[in-house]
Amino acid sequence: MNHGWMRKSCVFALALGVAVHAGPAEAVTPTSVTRISRVTGATPAGESLPNPNQTHTNYEVMGTDLGIMWDKGGGEIFVLFGDTFGNGWCGNGGCGGGWRSNVLARSSDKTLADGLSFSTMIQDYSRHAKELLPSKKINFDEITVIPTAGVTVGARHYIHYMSVNNWGEAGRWSTNYAGIAYSDDNGQNWIKHASARWQNTSTWTNNFQMAAFVRNGGFVYMYATPNGRFGNVHLARVPENALLNINDYRYWDGNGWSSSQAAAVPVAVGAAGELSVAYNSYFGRFVMTYMNEPRQAVVMRDAATLTGPWSGEKVLASATNYPGLYNAFIHPWSTSGTDLYFILSQWTPYNTFLLRATLTSDTFGDNLLSEPGFETQAATPVMAPWYVQGSGGIDRNLGTARTGQDAGYVRASSGWNALAQSVAVQPYTDYTLRGWVRTSANNTAGYFGARGVNTGPIVGETPFGALTGYTQLSVSFNSGPHSVLEVYGGMWANNGDTWVQLDDVSLTRGTNLVGHAGFEQQSSSSATSPWYAEGNAGIDRNLGYARTGAHNAWVRNATGWNAIKQEVSVVPNTLYTLRAWLKTSSNFNDGYFGARMLNGGPILGETHLTQPLAGYTQVTVQFNSGANHSVELFAGLWATSDTWMQVDDFSLTRN
Known part of the structure; x- marks a missing residue:
């Protein structure tokens, strides 16, 4: 990698991006x-x-x-x-x-x-x-x-x-x-x-x-x-x-x-x-x-x-x-x-x-849940992909749906009763769960949220009482270590015959596309998936150097190119904004922060850092993904003497 080639590739890729941008998928x-x-x-x-x-x-x-x-x-x-x-x-x-x-x-x-x-x-x-x-x-x-x-x-x-x-x-x-x-x-x-x-x-x-x-x-x-x-x-x-x-x-x-x-x-x-x-x-x-x-x-x-x-x-x-x-x-x-x-x-x-x-x-947009409005349930002999915990099912063509013809329901006089669905998620990623709920007048212990499968730990939940008309509930949570979660809406029937109806449920991912964005989930001083090092780089764990949390990444060497990197999936021909917080040694004068094509390909967008950053400073780069479905994010430096960079709190968002 040489400096002149990197800068020339960046200019070409950005110019191409302006011409081919097609908007979000x-x-x-x-x-x-x-x-x-x-x-x-x-x-x-x-x-x-x-x-x-x-x-x-x-x-x-x-x-x-x-x-x-x-x-x-x-x-x-x-x-x-x-x-x-x-x-x-x-x-x-x-x-x-x-x-x-x-x-x-x-x-x-x-x-x-x-x-x-x-x-x-x-x-x-x-x-x-x-x-x-x-x-x-x-x-x-x-x-x-x-x-x-x-x-x-x-x-x-x-x-x-x-x-x-x-x-x-x-x-x-x-x-x-x-x-x-x-x-x-x-x-x-x-x-x-x-x-x-x-x-x-x-x-x-x-x-x-x-x-x-x-x-x-x-x-x-x-x-x-x-x-x-x-x-x-x-x-x-x-x-x-x-x-x-x-x-x-x-x-x-x-x-x-x-x-x-x-x-x-x-x-x-x-x-x-x-x-x-x-x-x-x-x-x-x-x-x-x-x-x-x-x-x-x-x-x-x-x-x-x-x-x-x-x-x-x-x-x-x-x-x-x-x-x-x-x-x-x-x-x-x-x-x-x-x-x-x-x-x-x-x-x-x-x-x-x-x-x-x-x-x-699709009117439901980027919804990760199947059968969000229960509308094709009438054509199936079972409730899949929804399932019932306790007593419940589908109200079909009864005039009780919020939209369409059908809604889900649970009804019982005792115990826990819920509609639930399992869904694949990205670990340590932010999500928002929304749904419309109404209940009988005697409901006092309703819950809407997400948890690990097989009665796993709750990652996000909101309680609700009596809701005489359809009311939208919303829960924001981080998936933690889970790759599959169970979303649910239900109630404890503590007051005799109690019911809850559920309709138009959605689960959407947060906007930050970077995995382990704050490095908090990194379990070793060596970078682990999805981060990887080029040259000499790794993770400061519990050393007091992080901008937020306990961990941050570092890059340090006395020679050559050294960087912390991650591959991220993107939508082709789309504008993105990349941000991270950096601080450096006092002799730092040749760093790069940006995005490029995989396998050492052309630069899509970067900023050249030529001055030391004594305290954590946010650096921002915009780029167009071009024809690519994946890009490589990087923060790194060229060293001729002992030089370091610390990095924390990455984010990549689609414009």
């Missing part, structure tokens, strides 16, 4: 879901959908599922299917003859309004789709090998797959391991890499057995769940040229990237299965879809950044309209506008269909 919701065409299988009597591929005669694909899509380059996408049956198919679910564990199609079709047409399928002989990844087909050993994701980097194609040990009850199965296979001949032949694998545990609980890939900024991000459809969503990433190197993967620990898989925490609370994730450049939002088995619905979440926070679930398609549905894989060429095209599977008739949804702005 807003939350979206799906509307007007329509089935466009059949993708696989024969057209049954009475069905009028287009069926451009006729896979039953052209490729002996009579029954199949999934339909994972990704851009393979060369003006084509791959479309990847799971267990596939041909001649001898039972005609009802996944069973019968002509069994292949997986098959693959290519498509160059860009006009999706009339259906999705294949260019061809990978074949082992004429008019017969080839099994790509073989399996033993032995139950309680390896019954099948199912693909879960795909990505292309350069000329090499990759498939993430799961080795299934056995199938269980609906939505439940066990896997031996998850792995990555690759092809260097345009998908004709595939090799299962021997060490690019995530072995399952003896209790079938490894969190990285099913995946969705997103290629972004030189990395491949891997969103993953355990086997089956009842786990949370976790996140890992790897440099895109190291997909097969298992030791190069880093796991999201809530504030940063850890080499320990055990450190991974949820980015979204399930039940989740058959993930798909893509970036919509029109809205500037990442979109995630998956099957929620308890809700019997395919749901969608969205987020401004790769690491979240992810919105609450929004129903994309339900079993009421599409019986036996279980995935929604996003077409990679439908991510630059309001139309979202995806492939949906249905168990009966065990085939796949192309659907379209229209994305619109």
Whole structure:
């Protein structure tokens, strides 16, 4: 790093930012879901959908599922299917003859309004789709090998797959391991890499057995769940040229990237299965879809950044309209506008269909809670993702909701009764919980707040008494060490028959995007996730040097470049303000504070500090994120003799 290059890069990036700024990304919701065409299988009597591929005669694909899509380059996408049956198919679910564990199609079709047409399928002989990844087909050993994701980097194609040990009850199965296979001949032949694998545990609980890939900024991000459809969503990433190197993967620990898989925490609370994730450049939002088995619905979440926070679930398609549905894989060429095209599977008739949804702005905004107004509860047989503690449920179409038709309620004559929901949060981060409540006249012990799961410690709560009309309650809190919290609204029934109604609940994250912003959670004198050192830097713990609290960061050396740094997820083409408090040694004369692209990339914005700061002084930098989804914040100095800087109370906020 040299001074002249840093200054020149800063000027260029800021000038670029002024030209490309597009404003903040807003939350979206799906509307007007329509089935466009059949993708696989024969057209049954009475069905009028287009069926451009006729896979039953052209490729002996009579029954199949999934339909994972990704851009393979060369003006084509791959479309990847799971267990596939041909001649001898039972005609009802996944069973019968002509069994292949997986098959693959290519498509160059860009006009999706009339259906999705294949260019061809990978074949082992004429008019017969080839099994790509073989399996033993032995139950309680390896019954099948199912693909879960795909990505292309350069000329090499990759498939993430799961080795299934056995199938269980609906939505439940066990896997031996998850792995990555690759092809260097345009998908004709595939090799299962021997060490690019995530072995399952003896209790079938490894969190990285099913995946969705997103290629972004030189990395491949891997969103993953355990086997089956009842786990949370976790996140890992790897440099895109190291997909097969298992030791190069880093796991999201809530504030940063850890080499320990055990450190991974949820980015979204399930039940989740058959993930798909893509970036919509029109809205500037990442979109995630998956099957929620308890809700019997395919749901969608969205987020401004790769690491979240992810919105609450929004129903994309339900079993009421599409019986036996279980995935929604996003077409990679439908991510630059309001139309979202995806492939949906249905168990009966065990085939796949192309659907379209229209994305619109979400009136609930960046709300992290699912079903905030309880409005789609009427379409589900259970209350998920809400659950009841004590006695309660949903008032459906009774005229008692604050908005819409439905509201949640609890009612009892004794004990604790509440509506609750678990939600993924970023540790040590500020949040605000809001909701509208009304009660019976005899309520004296109501509580609205957030706590650790499994009756964990309360992190924020407000009591309430009798509220004869809907009243908005608000609680601000810090998540502390928690990566998952339980929000709740309820009461102790101390005065006989007592009730509480709850509607329009929201949870939003605070504005500061910096993790461990005041260094109070740093547990070592060496910088730990999400902070890291370049050169000689670390943490002053309980030494009396902090501006606030007990800890601060330090940078000190007699030579070279030294800095304290953190990677933060951002929205592209957006203005940000970075602040921190600095003080320095009396001989300090060459420091830099700012933001840059990852991996030592160009400066996005910085200030050059040339004078000593005898006491803590706030320093501010504004910058535009440009095309980046992540940036690196830094505070550092060039030293030619023993020189130091102390830093505290960082903040990064979106303008």
